[in-house]
Amino acid sequence: MDDKITLAHGAGGRQTRDLIEALILPRFGNPALEEMGDAALVETGGIRMLFTTDGFVIKPLEFPGGDIGKLAVCGTVNDLSVAGGRPLWLSCSLVIEEGLPTALLERLLDSMAATARAAGVQIVCGDTKVVERGAADGLFICTAGVGLPLPECRRQPVQAGDCVLVSGPVGDHEAAVFRARENVGQGMALVSDCAPVNGLVAAMAPVAGGGLRVMRDPTRGGLATALYELVQGSGCSVMLREEDVPVRAEVRALCELVGFEPYHLACEGRLVAIAAPERAPVLLAAMRAHPQGREAAIIGELVGDGRGRVYLENSFGGGRVLGLVSGVQLPRIC
Amino acid sequence: MDDKITLAHGAGGRQTRDLIEALILPRFGNPALEEMGDAALVETGGIRMLFTTDGFVIKPLEFPGGDIGKLAVCGTVNDLSVAGGRPLWLSCSLVIEEGLPTALLERLLDSMAATARAAGVQIVCGDTKVVERGAADGLFICTAGVGLPLPECRRQPVQAGDCVLVSGPVGDHEAAVFRARENVGQGMALVSDCAPVNGLVAAMAPVAGGGLRVMRDPTRGGLATALYELVQGSGCSVMLREEDVPVRAEVRALCELVGFEPYHLACEGRLVAIAAPERAPVLLAAMRAHPQGREAAIIGELVGDGRGRVYLENSFGGGRVLGLVSGVQLPRIC
Numbered sequence: 001m002d003d004k005i006t007l008a009h010g011a012g013g014r015q016t017r018d019l020i021e022a023l024i025l026p027r028f029g030n031p032a033l034e035e036m037g038d039a040a041l042v043e044t045g046g047i048r049m050l051f052t053t054d055g056f057v058i059k060p061l062e063f064p065g066g067d068i069g070k071l072a073v074c075g076t077v078n079d080l081s082v083a084g085g086r087p088l089w090l091s092c093s094l095v096i097e098e099g100l101p102t103a104l105l106e107r108l109l110d111s112m113a114a115t116a117r118a119a120g121v122q123i124v125c126g127d128t129k130v131v132e133r134g135a136a137d138g139l140f141i142c143t144a145g146v147g148l149p150l151p152e153c154r155r156q157p158v159q160a161g162d163c164v165l166v167s168g169p170v171g172d173h174e175a176a177v178f179r180a181r182e183n184v185g186q187g188m189a190l191v192s193d194c195a196p197v198n199g200l201v202a203a204m205a206p207v208a209g210g211g212l213r214v215m216r217d218p219t220r221g222g223l224a225t226a227l228y229e230l231v232q233g234s235g236c237s238v239m240l241r242e243e244d245v246p247v248r249a250e251v252r253a254l255c256e257l258v259g260f261e262p263y264h265l266a267c268e269g270r271l272v273a274i275a276a277p278e279r280a281p282v283l284l285a286a287m288r289a290h291p292q293g294r295e296a297a298i299i300g301e302l303v304g305d306g307r308g309r310v311y312l313e314n315s316f317g318g319g320r321v322l323g324l325v326s327g328v329q330l331p332r333i334c
Numbered sequence: 335m336d337d338k339i340t341l342a343h344g345a346g347g348r349q350t351r352d353l354i355e356a357l358i359l360p361r362f363g364n365p366a367l368e369e370m371g372d373a374a375l376v377e378t379g380g381i382r383m384l385f386t387t388d389g390f391v392i393k394p395l396e397f398p399g400g401d402i403g404k405l406a407v408c409g410t411v412n413d414l415s416v417a418g419g420r421p422l423w424l425s426c427s428l429v430i431e432e433g434l435p436t437a438l439l440e441r442l443l444d445s446m447a448a449t450a451r452a453a454g455v456q457i458v459c460g461d462t463k464v465v466e467r468g469a470a471d472g473l474f475i476c477t478a479g480v481g482l483p484l485p486e487c488r489r490q491p492v493q494a495g496d497c498v499l500v501s502g503p504v505g506d507h508e509a510a511v512f513r514a515r516e517n518v519g520q521g522m523a524l525v526s527d528c529a530p531v532n533g534l535v536a537a538m539a540p541v542a543g544g545g546l547r548v549m550r551d552p553t554r555g556g557l558a559t560a561l562y563e564l565v566q567g568s569g570c571s572v573m574l575r576e577e578d579v580p581v582r583a584e585v586r587a588l589c590e591l592v593g594f595e596p597y598h599l600a601c602e603g604r605l606v607a608i609a610a611p612e613r614a615p616v617l618l619a620a621m622r623a624h625p626q627g628r629e630a631a632i633i634g635e636l637v638g639d640g641r642g643r644v645y646l647e648n649s650f651g652g653g654r655v656l657g658l659v660s661g662v663q664l665p666r667i668c
Contacts, residue, residue, distance in 0.1 A: 001436050004432075005433065028426070049381075051478075053460060093388060097339075112362070124374035125366070125385055129668075136470055137469040142427040144478030146383070148381075331466060332469075
């Protein structure tokens with residue numbers, strides 16, 4: 001560990017993992033936390049539930065396709081959903097910088113409320129703190145969420161031969177935030193995919209048939225990072241077919257312009273799933289039948305090479321390793 | 335509402351209530367939230383639980399008697415406890431300013447872990463965000479918590495004749511933070527009372543005998559604000575006996591020096607309870623037998639005057655109304 005915390009520690013890649021493994025896990029260690037899922041599965045006296053939290057520090061507060069309020073609801077709803085849960089209740093803790101326009105706060109709260117209604121969850125508790133001018137940057141929101149596990153979505157070990165599915169094009173969110181913030185790609189139609197995925201998961205559960213191994217939402221660090229986390233410790237690597245991974249033309253163009261890797265760009269309304277090969281087609285069909293998964297695709301397979309890597313191969317026989325994000329690509333994207 | 339958010343909106347007094355009533359409740363409205371308890375009581379399919387959240391922005395990060403890590407665990411444990419719950423699981427969301435010394439973060443995480451162990455709760459999920467230098471002030475922590483309701487502590491309506499109990503001296507926390515921050519009272523031995531009260535509540539529950547009406551932890555806005563909230567809508571006022579309210583001599587001296595009202599100063603390790611008069615003595619005995627309640631006292635009674643006020647009377651026959659805090663006494667005390 002460095003002797004000071006850097007932006008890279010919050011970027012969701014290698015340094016974030018280092019911070020969690022070096023500082024957090026040894027201190028707070030318990031089985032629920034050590035699972036390192038998108039939500040913790042906890043149990044007492046026969047009651048099992050999922051519990052998760054996320055802090056949102058996105059800049060700007062409003063961006064094409066969403067705002068910090070919508071994002072704060074989606075982020076927590078999605079963590080519960082991809083952990084195999086039905087989200088029920090959210091908390092909302094606001095840290096406001098003195099001077100924030102009340103009208104802006106009202107718009108953001110409207111957005112939270114509308115998103116919660118759309119996702120069918122209730123915001124049942126909250127807290128408000130105000131800090132003096134200069135001690136925060138506009139508004140930070142922390143949401144936590146509680147849900148009940150769906151038995152059909154119980155996490156199982158992944159295996160060689162399993163298929164990788166993604167629910168839609170990757171990278172839209174981070175590309176949209178980048179464009180909203182930087183003086184580049186101003187003509188491009190980049191819109192965040194920010195959306196709740198609990199409806200999509202509810203549509204997948206009935207056809208899972210015991211073959212939906214595990215899901216994740218590819219946020220910070222993007223698709224590649226989510227896949228690294230999903231195969232960690234399994235002895236499997238992921239072989240992605242470049243042609244099958246959906247990436248919007250505008251996102252690809254932005255990536256070429258500024259040197260980003262689309263598979264490292266955060267999504268906020270997608271899920272990636274690993275499924276047994278015999279269940280992948282029916283899961284894909286269920287995803288495509290849902291408004292949130294119309295562009296879903298099977299994008300690759302797991303191979304048992306003992307390496308835990310993510311490879312990208314194309315139809316010309318070329319291939320390369322997709323690394324974990326290291327350093328900072330773009331701070332404050334969520 | 336003002337057209338900009340001010341520090342007063344985060345001070346826990348009148349303007350905080352205005353913000354919640356004008357901006358939050360109309361948008362997020364649901365029965366659990368509208369109870370406005372320290373934690374929300376939620377229920378699904380026969381499962382009932384308590385859920386709460388708090389953001390911590392205290393300055394300085396370390397102060398006599400505690401630090402932001404200890405406070406973040408105590409605050410959420412205490413909200414669940416005074417809502418009549420047994421706290422089980424906590425989430426921890428960190429918003430870190432780039433440049434925070436790693437050694438300081440380690441001390442604060444050690445403190446969180448030690449406090450969680452002492453309170454018998456687990457930190458099962460978390461999130462880490464890092465913002466650039468100047469976009470936050472060191473570290474903010476948001477914790478949320480889940481607990482199970484204790485049947486003996488189910489909230490009941492308060493009545494005229496009920497007794498008011500407090501578990502120990504009031505105002506220690508805010509006085510200690512004030513002294514740590516301002517160039518005043520440097521010779522005074524002021525130490526925060528920051529501590530988990532779940533053990534104390536667990537000791538009270540078995541002797542509640544159906545007469546423990548409601549509890550609250552007197553944080554922002556202090557004892558007076560907590561009592562206003564507890565009698566709101568009941569048609570009762572609170573008559574406090576000034577001589578019986580425990581206030582440390584050092585806290586009283588600081589208040590006289592700088593013009594604070596001790597009954598408006600935040601505590602972080604106390605609870606205030608309203609109990610049926612026939613149960614108050616046995617509850618007091620249970621509190622005094624617990625390390626966290628050795629200086630507990632019965633400090634007043636409820637009267638049915640229809641006014642919803644908090645009065646302070648002394649043995650000389652004098653009396654006055656304790657108002658709600660208005661404006662900002664001291665920002666960033668929790």
